[in-house]
Amino acid sequence: MIITVAHTKGGVGKSTLAWHLTHSLLEIDKSVKLIDLDFQQTLYFVNKIRGTGTLYVAQPKNVSELMSEMHGIDAKKYDYIIIDVGGFDTDINRTAIELSNKALVPISESVTEVLGYKTFESIIDELILDTEFDIVLNNIHPLTKNFSVIKAAVGEKFKLLNTVVRSRKIYKTTLGEGASVFDTKNEVAKNEIRSLRDELINQ
Numbered sequence: 414m415i416i417t418v419a420h421t422k423g424g425v426g427k428s429t430l431a432w433h434l435t436h437s438l439l440e441i442d443k444s445v446k447l448i449d450l451d452f453q454q455t456l457y458f459v460n461k462i463r464g465t466g467t468l469y470v471a472q473p474k475n476v477s478e479l480m481s482e483m484h485g486i487d488a489k490k491y492d493y494i495i496i497d498v499g500g501f502d503t504d505i506n507r508t509a510i511e512l513s514n515k516a517l518v519p520i521s522e523s524v525t526e527v528l529g530y531k532t533f534e535s536i537i538d539e540l541i542l543d544t545e546f547d548i549v550l551n552n553i554h555p556l557t558k559n560f561s562v563i564k565a566a567v568g569e570k571f572k573l574l575n576t577v578v579r580s581r582k583i584y585k586t587t588l589g590e591g592a593s594v595f596d597t598k599n600e601v602a603k604n605e606i607r608s609l610r611d612e613l614i615n616q
């Protein structure tokens with residue numbers, strides 16, 4: 414299964430979620446390859462800090478390299494391929510989304526975020542894609558409980574996941590050390606990411 418983490422907007426948590434999600438799949442003994450299409454190469458560098466050599470982070474430079482990373486002979490060795498895309502502005506990013514089973518779109522529930530999401534949704538709406546779009550609330554204040562604004566904003570073709578990923582320092586600090594929440598004892602954060610994983614892979 415190929416899951417792309419996508420949004421036209423930067424700073425919504427694509428790299429953060431792609432990283433922890435990858436480690437939640439490794440936790441249940443799945444084989445995972447990461448593809449980093451972010452020009453900032455966030456996950457490539459995070460994995461370099463990690464340094465254990467267990468995870469392969471591919472950095473395809475063009476559409477044909479991407480296609481072979483996604484669907485070549487080597488790609489079949491992996492249970493999951495997680496792709497961190499920069500946006501929807503280039504051929505390579507579009508191809509990643511088009512050739513994925515799912516696109517995970519992180520958003521937080523502020524007015525500007527929801528408007529940014531609607532722009533992304535209207536681009537996607539015009540395309541004929543088999544890709545399923547799953548929206549996840551990310552970086553949400555611990556006390557926020559009412560998500561009516563985002564629920565009303567999500568279009569028919571798109572699915573809002575039940576998992577809410579709260580704003581937690583541990584998501585950031587672990588990344589900086591090349592670690593994930595699964596290297597820590599923070600069960601609350603681990604359960605949040607496990608819940609995201611299970612919603613994605615079980616339906």
Ligand SMILES: Nc1ncnc2c1ncn2[C@@H]1O[C@H](COP(=O)(O)OP(=O)(O)O)[C@@H](O)[C@H]1O
Pocket residue numbers: 422423424425426427428429430455551552553578579580581582584585
């Ligand atoms: N759930 C979260 N809790 C706390 N900080 C978060 C969370 N998700 C993302 N962040 C922080 O927000 C910033 C942007 O996240 P990042 O994953 O780099 O976004 P993107 O890849 O979409 O540009 C980073 O500083 C990251 O640590």
Ligand SMILES: [Mg+2]
Pocket residue numbers: 427428429451455497
């Ligand atoms: Mg990023």
